[in-house]
Amino acid sequence: MALTPSIARKLGSLAADAERNVAEMIRERGGSAANVRQAGPWAWFTLAEAAAAAVAGDATAETAIKIVKQARRLGEQY
Amino acid sequence: MIATMNASNPDILPERDAPFRLRGVYETKTDGCRDELVLDLDGASLTFKADPDTDAIDAFCTDGDFHPSGGQKPLADSPFDPFAGAELGWTWLATNQQGYCDSALLSFNGIVPNLMVHVIGSAIRVFAIAPGGI
Numbered sequence: 703m704a705l706t707p708s709i710a711r712k713l714g715s716l717a718a719d720a721e722r723n724v725a726e727m728i729r730e731r732g733g734s735a736a737n738v739r740q741a742g743p744w745a746w747f748t749l750a751e752a753a754a755a756a757v758a759g760d761a762t763a764e765t766a767i768k769i770v771k772q773a774r775r776l777g778e779q780y
Numbered sequence: 781m782i783a784t785m786n787a788s789n790p791d792i793l794p795e796r797d798a799p800f801r802l803r804g805v806y807e808t809k810t811d812g813c814r815d816e817l818v819l820d821l822d823g824a825s826l827t828f829k830a831d832p833d834t835d836a837i838d839a840f841c842t843d844g845d846f847h848p849s850g851g852q853k854p855l856a857d858s859p860f861d862p863f864a865g866a867e868l869g870w871t872w873l874a875t876n877q878q879g880y881c882d883s884a885l886l887s888f889n890g891i892v893p894n895l896m897v898h899v900i901g902s903a904i905r906v907f908a909i910a911p912g913g914i
Binding site: 707756773774777 | 812834900
């Protein structure tokens, strides 16, 4: 999926992993199963797909992206 | 810059006798995301910035009259509208369970918060807090 500037902006530094699955990214960054649940149906889409929906105004997709961004708790090492 | 908001300093407004009255709100958008919001406060300005990598918020106060640059446009039809000319009272910062500071609360004409400034999806959103409560 082509990353438009708007989609890339939504993702920030996650743009490098745009084709990866949201749930996989949450878990890789230390997020819990609860975090994956909170991402809703977008957990099973790629970051690029979720970001495209967020750009189109889908608030649930925006939430899923934020969960990935903040899955890694500050101050934690793993 | 005269003050930066952080966890140990959630009150970002410096001491001064004159009230910080809201004279205008300006936004900057990058690739469709509102990534900066500036409150013109009569001789000072309060700037919020979104971090697109973490969806955290940064805030700082700058002394002196605010003059918008070319990219800063007046924010129209927003939750700030009822508070035009009102005195900005107290400020709060919110850090979420993940450890990210991603929200600020603002009160106008009092010390009960009226607005929440929140970052999500690389963009700054502003929410009105319903008055009342129990």
